[in-house]
Amino acid sequence: MTQVSARNSASVTTVLLHLLPAVLLFTLFAAVGILHVTSRVLVVDMGYRLSKAESEGHSLTRENDRLKLELATLKAPARLEKLAKEQLGMMMPPGSAVVSVQPQLPNTRRQNPGETRKPAGLRVAERENAR
Template sequence: MAQARTEFSKVAAPRKLEEMYAQRGDLFPYLLAVLVLLTLVSVFHVWSRVRVVDLNLEVAEVARQLKVAQEEQNRLKLEVASLKTPARIEAVAKGELGMALPTDQQVVVVK
């Protein structure tokens, strides 16, 4: 029986209601700080994801513009090549500019 009384004497007495409220009140600022921190982290995460999506859309648009510019460059290179042909240059010189090949008397050989 002596042991049974010893075990009961080791059981903690229930806390008073005021003490429990006081301890809970001490935790409120910390819980509020954690809540604010979690909210800020969540907002930052959402903002960063939105920014990533916006940047991906911008990259896709720039890639599309680059493709269009490259196609135009290739078209212009082809046009330049066709305009540089000797046959076309001779046709423009004779037709539009009224030029003709020089005769033997017009050619001067420089030594």
């Protein structure tokens, strides 16, 4: 009986040694397949994210254009003048009331520190017709 059991154990070991390369090859193919499927899933997911980001970018661009148009409409001089007259009770000043003075830049120096400043370029604006 000892001969039979020694022979069976040797045959099981021999069979396992013959199957080992096939099992390793199968495991390798399974790992490569899993990695390939995982990478494809990640690529598809990234494609969906990119598509969503592009859609959001187009949406934000349209909203930005709409807001620019609204800002330009709100800043229109005719609209501001109308609001000033109607809501604030303002009116155009008479021509002699508008005075234009040229500003002196803060980093320009006078030649003589004791010299008094003279108004330079004093102009009075005239309007042809007061509204």
